[in-house]
Amino acid sequence: MNKTVNIVGGGMAGSEAAWQAANAGLNVVIHEMRPKVGTFAHRTGDLGEMVCSNSFRSDDSEQNAVGLLHWEMRAAGGLIMAMADKHRLPAGGALAVDRDPFAASVTQALMSHPNITVEPSEITSLPADGHWIIATGPLTSGALGAAIRAETGEEALAFFDAIAPIVHFDSIDLSKAWMQSRYDKGETEEERTAYLNCPMDKATYNAFIDALLAADTTEFHEGETAGYFDGCLPIEVMAERGRETLRHGPMKPVGLTNPHQPDVKPHAVVQLRRDNKLGTLYNLVGFQTKMKYGAQTSVLRMIPGLEDARFARLGGIHRNTFLKSPVLLDDQMRLKSRSNIRFAGQITGVEGYVESAAMGLLAARLAIGELTDTPLPPVPPTTAMGALVSHITGGADAKTFQPMNVNFGLFPPVDGLKGGRRGRKDRYKAYTDRAKADWTAWLATQAAVPA
Structure with a gap:
């Protein structure tokens, strides 16, 4: 044989x-x-x-x-x-x-x-x-x-999958963002500070959602329908399901305390996770997107701490088959x-x-x-x-x-x-x-x- x-x-x-x-x-x-x-x-x-x-x-x-x-x-x-x-x-x-x-x-x-x-x-x-x-x-x-x-x-069968953007760490404003894992989870200090957090108050969150819903997005070819996998939904699709959806998903503010304003509970939090060992790159957790590149940079820079963000990779959308x-x-x-x-x-x-x-x-x-x-x-x-x-x-x-x-x-x-x-x-x-x-x-x- x-x-x-x-x-x-x-x-x-x-x-x-x-x-x-x-x-x-x-x-x-x-x-x-x-x-x-x-x-x-x-x-x-x-x-x-x-x-x-x-x-x-x-x-x-x-x-x-x-x-x-x-x-x-x-x-x-x-x-x-x-x-x-x-x-x-x-x-x-x-x-x-x-x-x-x-x-x-x-x-x-x-x-x-x-x-x-x-x-x-x-x-x-x-x-x-x-x-x-x-x-x-x-x-x-x-x-x-x-x-x-x-x-x-x-x-x-086919569905559409989206990729999250990656940001250069040295372009993030740490006077607004802070390092903390949700609920301080982890056995070491490094693990307990594994995520970078960007807080939003209610007004900033609502402005962000407005911009997200109005942003230019990738168009599908005639005859294609966007059947997304629920575990990898673009943030625009989540926002379309209701203004509070992101606050109860990737932007949930639970288990986190902002050391810059410890007495103020964030309305929403964007988390970034280290993408390489050097710690020079961070990806936006749960921020898969189908926004066009120009729209991505302007909308994502509305996030406190990312106003001057430089992107190593922008998000994108592609057709997957199974x-x-x-x-x-x-x-x-x-x-x-x-x-x-x-x-x-x-x-x-x-x-x-x-x-x-x-x-x-x-x-x-x-x-x-x-x-x-x-x-x-x-x-x-x-x-x-x-x-x-x-x-x-x-x-x-x-x-x-x-x-x-x-x-x-x-x-x-x-x-x-x-x-x-x-x-x-x-x-x-x-x-x-x-x-x-x-x-x-x-x-x-x-x-x-x-x-």
Whole structure:
């Protein structure tokens, strides 16, 4: 049997899949079109490049589903989590990453692996033979997207995703802004001051909302409809849902005290998170936007402390594609009409860096089992990994299928636990305890993948 796995795409999912397969002794060829063929969102040809936020979100593996997913990936010898830990930045209870060194380390690890070859090429059709994992992400090339649509007979679904701006730290007015993590969360002083906060009083907030609603935004092409993923809504779309929406979302003023005016409670707060280890760049948390560049600079400079802000990157909007996975993929993540092809990452309908990498890890493990004639037992749906793959390969309603972050709503209930807010902490702990035991047992059924 051919023991080579071809992986299309060198993002989070493709990089993780390559690492898992190569460490299991398989030959791996990564087909990555960058930098030969670029995208509007990528800046480099590095593998594992982060194009949106630099956050892997909560790292709490006892009370948070994505933190549990971190734990499962670490237990499976995941490359993405190892490099994220290596290049971690202070971010309170979140796992934020210094994006450029992170991608460089992922690239170095894969390029230096004796079982991995990187081919700088664009795959434009679905291969008829061999073993393939397509992990092209939400920015799948037009040619390959057309080939997928032609093969499946199903129109690949689409939604629009937005990117948040990044600001040069030395252009922020610290006489107005201050450093503090919400509720002073963190074990060290650095973690407790991981976020930069810009306060707004009521009048400033209302003027900001007015300007936001009046700003010029990116127009869609005729026939396109903007179906946004709720976890990455542009701020203009949130503002359109009601003037108070942002105050109860990314601009909520809770858990923060302005040292410049300790007796004055801010009406709203804009938070910025460190984007690199040097601390020279900060991104606006939750400020994905579809405003045109000129409008962005004028509207965002209305934020106290950012009046003279210099932007290292302005926000933008792009079209993302994903499969109708519940009807197109089997429980092994294979395309039902072509069993030699697996899909992984955001193109399957998961959302987020961690979820994408997790589906790359899982697709590779399933491929390893197939190519070594050691089929794996089903991934327990009680685990974060299993809950996600169960959702995308049949658990979700195909008619309303949309990109999904991992969350405890995807997990089977734990018997005997009461609901409600009071019981939530115990319930989440029960979910994670059960998941860790079941994931550990599932990993024990297969050969170890060395770190």
